[in-house]
Amino acid sequence: MEEDIEEASADADVDALADTAIDDDVDAADAAEDADIEDDEDDADFDEEEGGRERTAQADAMWNDVRIEPVEIALLKGVGFTLRAYRLNTELTPTEVDEEEDDFAILDRRPAHDEDDERVVILENAELFEDEPEPAAVEASSTRSRKKPAKKDDADSDEAAESDELDEAADLDEDADKADDEDAEAEADAQDEDEEEEEEEAEPEEVPAFLSHRGKLLLFRSAEGLVEFVKSDAEHDLTQLDTWESLRKRITASAVVPTEENHYELDLVVENLRGGQDAWDTDLLLAAGEAARDLAYALRLEPVRTALAPGSPLDDLDEGLRAAAAGGMGGFFAKRRLKKIGAQQAALGWRTIIGKISAAVDWRD
Known part of the structure; x- marks a missing residue:
């Protein structure tokens, strides 16, 4: 009987020790959890102080x-x-x-009436503004005509021939200018076509x-x-x-x-x-x-x-x-x-x- 009592007492002591150990483990786990929570709160405070939030x-x-x-x-x-x-x-x-107003637009303004230069102005005493003939020029012309009356026809024919040659040279120059202009236009058109082709062939870029x-x-x-x-x-x-x-x-x-x-x-x-x-x-x-x-x-x-x-x-x-x-x-x-x-x-x-x-x-x- 005494032996049974001693065995029961020993078992009770073992159970008590086991319960104590379990309680200690639970307390330690709770303490660790509390520490983790505090660390998380500190990290959150740190992130907030730094002005940043983590993106999910x-x-x-x-x-x-x-x-x-x-x-x-x-x-x-x-x-x-x-x-x-x-x-x-x-x-x-x-x-x-939105286009900003040009501060210098006033410099480009034209008069309200473009036809001002073509206005007809009626002047009083218009004869005062008439051009008078130049007597010197008239006199010189008459003098020349009196000095060379015999060679007038020859001079006129020479001047006509010279005028024809000048006209022919001017026509040739005009034709040459037209050819140059046509070549320039053709070159410009070819350049524009090349630029358009380059734009079309340009690869898209990220913007x-x-x-x-x-x-x-x-x-x-x-x-x-x-x-x-x-x-x-x-x-x-x-x-x-x-x-x-x-x-x-x-x-x-x-x-x-x-x-x-x-x-x-x-x-x-x-x-x-x-x-x-x-x-x-x-x-x-x-x-x-x-x-x-x-x-x-x-x-x-x-x-x-x-x-x-x-x-x-x-x-x-x-x-x-x-x-x-x-x-x-x-x-x-x-x-x-x-x-x-x-x-x-x-x-x-x-x-x-x-x-x-x-x-x-x-x-x-």
């Missing part, structure tokens, strides 16, 4: 399907969202740009298109404002895309998360350039050049396109930054070339570019 796989799939991307652009007036797509130039119709209207970039201060506009029936340049209707149905505010390469901080470019070559941010400046070129093409900002055209000082700056970032001997020589580019000149050029882009922005809430 579902959002990635949607943007890839429609071949359109959200873009975030920072300008001096604030930060805004818009959309950009790349398509072949044969698939897009360029945006319509950018933005959410814009009549040469104005639509920039939204919130993702919700962008989504509301996309779902509306408002007119803009992206309605011509074949995937636009699909985007209208699927877009949500949570999906408007631009990727890292679609963030453009144009508001920092001038300040960075003024800091000198040693302070230049290569990624910042190259990204700004990409955005400015795309916007200049899509919005038809010809001054910006000219400022960033191949061979321009700002394009040389971009090429130098790329080569310097690549390293090697090319990067070494590129750094030397960059030192010859004036920081103030580059900053002034970019300030003008950003001013042109800012003037072409239609801010929306």
